[in-house]
Amino acid sequence: MATAAKIGIGSAINRVDGVEKVTGTARYAAEHPVENLLYGYIVEAAIAKGRIVSIDEEAARAVPGVIEVITHLNRPHVAWTDHSYQDELKIPGSPFRPLYDDRIQFSQQPIALVMAETFEAARYAASVVEVAYAAEAHNTDFEVAVGDKYVPKKKRSGYTAPKNRGDAAQAFADAPLKAAGDYRLAPEHHNPMEMFGSTVEWHGDGSITVWDKTQGSQGVHAYLASVFGFSKKKVRVLNPYVGGAFGSGLRPQHQVFLAVLAAKKLERSVRVTMIRNQMFSHAYRPQAIQSIALGAETTGKLTAIRNAATTSTSRYEDNMENVVTWGLMNYDCPNADAEYTVAQVDTATSADMRAPGAATGMTLFEMAIDEMAYEAKVDPLEFRLVNYSPIDAMNGTPYTSKALREAFREGAEAFGWSERSAEPRSMRDGKELVGWGCATGMWDAQFSKTSASAKLTANGHLEVACATSDIGTGSYTVMTLVAAETLGLPPEQITAKLGDSDLPTAPVEGGSWGAASTGAAVQLACQAVGKKLLKAAGEIAGAPLGDAKMDDVLFEDGCIVLKDTPTVRVPFGDAMHAADLTEIEEEETAAPGFGDMWKGLHKSKNTHSAIFAEVKVDEELGVVRVTRIVDAVAAGRIINPKTARSQILGGVVMGVGMALHEETFPDHRLGRWMNHNFGEYHVPVHADIHDIQVIFVDEPDPEVTPLGVKGLGEIGIVGTAAAIANAIFHATGKRVRSLPITIDKILD
Amino acid sequence: MPTAVNSATYAAVPIGTVPTTLTINGETRTRAIEPWTTLLDLLREGEDLIGTKKGCDHGQCGACTVLVDGRRINSCLKLAVTLDGAEITTIEGLGQPGDLHPLQSAFCDHDAFQCGYCTPGQICSAQGLINEGKAKTREEVRELMSGNLCRCGAYSNIIDAVLDVIGEQA
Numbered sequence: 001m002a003t004a005a006k007i008g009i010g011s012a013i014n015r016v017d018g019v020e021k022v023t024g025t026a027r028y029a030a031e032h033p034v035e036n037l038l039y040g041y042i043v044e045a046a047i048a049k050g051r052i053v054s055i056d057e058e059a060a061r062a063v064p065g066v067i068e069v070i071t072h073l074n075r076p077h078v079a080w081t082d083h084s085y086q087d088e089l090k091i092p093g094s095p096f097r098p099l100y101d102d103r104i105q106f107s108q109q110p111i112a113l114v115m116a117e118t119f120e121a122a123r124y125a126a127s128v129v130e131v132a133y134a135a136e137a138h139n140t141d142f143e144v145a146v147g148d149k150y151v152p153k154k155k156r157s158g159y160t161a162p163k164n165r166g167d168a169a170q171a172f173a174d175a176p177l178k179a180a181g182d183y184r185l186a187p188e189h190h191n192p193m194e195m196f197g198s199t200v201e202w203h204g205d206g207s208i209t210v211w212d213k214t215q216g217s218q219g220v221h222a223y224l225a226s227v228f229g230f231s232k233k234k235v236r237v238l239n240p241y242v243g244g245a246f247g248s249g250l251r252p253q254h255q256v257f258l259a260v261l262a263a264k265k266l267e268r269s270v271r272v273t274m275i276r277n278q279m280f281s282h283a284y285r286p287q288a289i290q291s292i293a294l295g296a297e298t299t300g301k302l303t304a305i306r307n308a309a310t311t312s313t314s315r316y317e318d319n320m321e322n323v324v325t326w327g328l329m330n331y332d333c334p335n336a337d338a339e340y341t342v343a344q345v346d347t348a349t350s351a352d353m354r355a356p357g358a359a360t361g362m363t364l365f366e367m368a369i370d371e372m373a374y375e376a377k378v379d380p381l382e383f384r385l386v387n388y389s390p391i392d393a394m395n396g397t398p399y400t401s402k403a404l405r406e407a408f409r410e411g412a413e414a415f416g417w418s419e420r421s422a423e424p425r426s427m428r429d430g431k432e433l434v435g436w437g438c439a440t441g442m443w444d445a446q447f448s449k450t451s452a453s454a455k456l457t458a459n460g461h462l463e464v465a466c467a468t469s470d471i472g473t474g475s476y477t478v479m480t481l482v483a484a485e486t487l488g489l490p491p492e493q494i495t496a497k498l499g500d501s502d503l504p505t506a507p508v509e510g511g512s513w514g515a516a517s518t519g520a521a522v523q524l525a526c527q528a529v530g531k532k533l534l535k536a537a538g539e540i541a542g543a544p545l546g547d548a549k550m551d552d553v554l555f556e557d558g559c560i561v562l563k564d565t566p567t568v569r570v571p572f573g574d575a576m577h578a579a580d581l582t583e584i585e586e587e588e589t590a591a592p593g594f595g596d597m598w599k600g601l602h603k604s605k606n607t608h609s610a611i612f613a614e615v616k617v618d619e620e621l622g623v624v625r626v627t628r629i630v631d632a633v634a635a636g637r638i639i640n641p642k643t644a645r646s647q648i649l650g651g652v653v654m655g656v657g658m659a660l661h662e663e664t665f666p667d668h669r670l671g672r673w674m675n676h677n678f679g680e681y682h683v684p685v686h687a688d689i690h691d692i693q694v695i696f697v698d699e700p701d702p703e704v705t706p707l708g709v710k711g712l713g714e715i716g717i718v719g720t721a722a723a724i725a726n727a728i729f730h731a732t733g734k735r736v737r738s739l740p741i742t743i744d745k746i747l748d
Numbered sequence: 749m750p751t752a753v754n755s756a757t758y759a760a761v762p763i764g765t766v767p768t769t770l771t772i773n774g775e776t777r778t779r780a781i782e783p784w785t786t787l788l789d790l791l792r793e794g795e796d797l798i799g800t801k802k803g804c805d806h807g808q809c810g811a812c813t814v815l816v817d818g819r820r821i822n823s824c825l826k827l828a829v830t831l832d833g834a835e836i837t838t839i840e841g842l843g844q845p846g847d848l849h850p851l852q853s854a855f856c857d858h859d860a861f862q863c864g865y866c867t868p869g870q871i872c873s874a875q876g877l878i879n880e881g882k883a884k885t886r887e888e889v890r891e892l893m894s895g896n897l898c899r900c901g902a903y904s905n906i907i908d909a910v911l912d913v914i915g916e917q918a
């Protein structure tokens with residue numbers, strides 16, 4: 001029998017957690033069965049700013065089944081320093097504390113939690129809690145707030161200040177060709193399909209188990225320990241399945257705080273879930289205004305870039321994003337300056353949402369680049385090549401790799417870009433105007449210190465474990481493939497464990513660092529197991545492998561094989577038996593800088609993409625359909641082409657939403673989001689999504705991360721909305737500078 | 749927040765339950781159900797059939813789609829007591845690990861999901877669509893599956909999976 005093709009890194013296998021997901025056996029946070037559960041329902045503030053004067057709970061308490069109404073007046077003791085509430089993201093300011101005191105900082109702030117025997121009783125009782133407020137003046141109008149924009153003194157970790165070069169003001173003044181304008185992005189809400197929820201099991205011995213919807217079990221674990229004063233051993237947080245998050249689960253959300261608070265007060269197991277409109281009560285992508293001014297020679301060569309952006313944050317924290325750096329890094333231009341500021345509105349703190357900063361700043365910048373290209377009468381793709389920078393133009397450093405040129409070439413060819421007629425409104429299909437646009441996408445290739453363990457049992461089963469999360473990103477599958485590759489075992493013999501604060505240390509899953517970091521840690525742990533196996537094989541009588549070192553062997557089909565003499569094979573079981581081992585377990589940590597990474601120490605590390613979009617616009621109705629997208633992605637090595645493609649598809653679909661649909665509207669009189677439901681906050685649906693082609697450009701890069709992996713979670717969304725916006729201009733001749741481009745803006 | 753009714757009236761109404769007989773995934777059971785309990789909450793909290801998901805509780809997302817007498821409905825919009833005598837099929841009734849329904853296999857093969865939260869609803873909806881016998885083309889399937897949101901954006905893969913199964917059955 002011929003041996004099956006080896007499955008490992010690069011194999012397009014089905015998601016290993018797929019069967020659980022399609023059969024409904026995968027349990028998400030609010031679905032873990034616990035005996036004697038109480039249900040919590042959150043009561044939210046009806047005003048945006050002020051104080052709670054009184055809370056009348058009498059009617060609520062009279063509802064049969066209601067056990068307790070928890071407010072700031074009767075809550076158990078919680079920590080009182082800001083420091084105790086700081087999470088892994090370390091956003092400067094004073095983190096929100098649920099039910100802490102009578103202060104209201106934003107509309108929909110949780111102000112009470114009704115606990116009842118049934119969800120229905122809690123929900124009903126919550127509706128009869130009467131709250132009297134002393135309201136204070138608020139402002140939720142970002143356009144007003146920008147009048148008081150500022151540069152935060154304390155910077156958020158991960159924030160990169162832009163670096164200016166040349167004299168952009170003068171160069172812009174002198175430029176023969178100019179394009180300048182204010183570009184806007186509406187506030188967006190993540191809206192993962194699974195609503196935030198937590199199930200807390202109260203064990204009665206002072207310990208709790210928490211199933212939480214989060215992107216980081218250990219982040220929540222540390223937060224709960226610090227806020228409630230649990231010893232770390234007494235809390236375990238699990239998130240084996242997460243129904244999407246897109247950044248909304250990077251910080252512990254308030255339902256987990258409330259659930260643990262209730263469990264502590266009532267000494268019972270509890271479940272607290274948000275409802276859909278409460279999903280608008282916390283994280284959202286900041287609203288943004290970006291003023292971009294570009295100057296160029298008549299040839300289309302850029303001479304000046306001026307890029308200033310302001311994004312929204314709350315009154316109590318300075319949420320910062322890398323918005324203005326992308327354009328400065330990506331384009332060859334001698335003069336560039338940028339400025340980044342934030343402005344406060346009376347909402348909850350804005351938050352990271354898929355490709356935070358880049359999805360805003362690179363997308364809006366790429367809309368401006370399109371305007372400049374038209375100004376210069378240069379094809380938009382050609383314009384990008386004329387101004388192509390092989391190095392990071394802001395920092396003056398080389399990239400570990402940048403295959404953007406290849407991405408443009410392969411993407412353009414697949415799309416048929418050469419067939420494009422340059423003039424706006426020059427292409428038609430029946431009564432629809434047709435437009436083609438392109439854009440560049442960019443994101444960081446990041447790596448975060450991560451640990452993993454690997455345990456091989458004598459029956460040939462391997463378990464790899466890491467406290468990372470799989471929020472739909474494919475972490476289970478990535479871990480399995482890396483383990484399969486490293487120890488030469490088929491995926492069926494491998495179990496990947498994650499989503500448990502008891503497992504080896506991992507950061508929150510976000511920023512596209514998961515696959516590179518977890519993958520590297522799993523590889524190291526498996527290699528350590530391999531070393532032990534080789535040592536064990538030395539105990540076999542006659543020492544069939546001689547004094548072979550790790551470099552002399554490979555692991556294949558459950559055997560240690562001599563590279564030079566592949567007929568010499570020692571089954572793992574034989575080696576373990578000889579050394580009297582029933583299992584081998586190793587834990588390793590992958591920290592930045594190991595392997596070939598040191599060579600990339602002073603280089604820039606980024607993913608890039610070239611996006612091409614076709615739109616069809618009904619001239620009379622203004623309806624836009626995105627009929628075709630080609631996204632050519634340069635993101636280093638791809639671990640699983642199948643799940644990788646899905647990640648890009650997902651990013652592109654969210655980019656379609658950003659271009660055409662997604663916008664949360666505040667009612668400034670109430671200081672409250674108005675359209676807080678799926679009926680009125682529009683996300684793309686089946687009918688909106690047509691042909692999307694994903695291309696992965698070959699980009700070997702041993703320096704970026706140990707596996708050459710750059711990560712894919714964000715890059716799919718960056719620039720996508722720009723390609724669509726640019727296509728809409730090409731179709732209609734109408735330049736819309738604010739996203740989303742809704743029908744009213746096209747017909748206006 | 750739900751509309752507040754007068755709490756005094758609420759308290760005055762005796763809390764009653766209505767005996768209701770439902771056949772869920774082939775198993776007939778009679779339960780005393782409070783009249784305000786939705787089919788979705790009954791399945792998830794009462795029967796531990798958590799494969800049916802809650803994505804909005806408002807009929808806006810399709811995550812809670814189940815089959816009632818073969819027709820796809822949003823179970824969050826249906827009060828359980830109104831279904832006396834009905835035959836309900838949830839994702840758990842379509843197929844199980846080791847014995848997958850063709851749609852479940854097709855979803856795996858096409859990677860028609862990421863987080864998996866919308867997936868049971870998508871699959872039940874697709875089965876309902878197949879039962880309706882209306883959709884044949886990609887365009888029609890897209891249109892008639894549009895009540896099922898997928899925030900992970902697996903749409904094109906979902907349509908590929910559904911078309912595969914429709915193709916096999918045609």
Ligand code: FES
Nearest residue numbers: 805807809810824
């Ligand atoms: S939960 Fe029923 S449609 Fe969303």
Ligand code: FES
Nearest residue numbers: 862864898899900
């Ligand atoms: S797979 Fe996550 S919402 Fe569809």
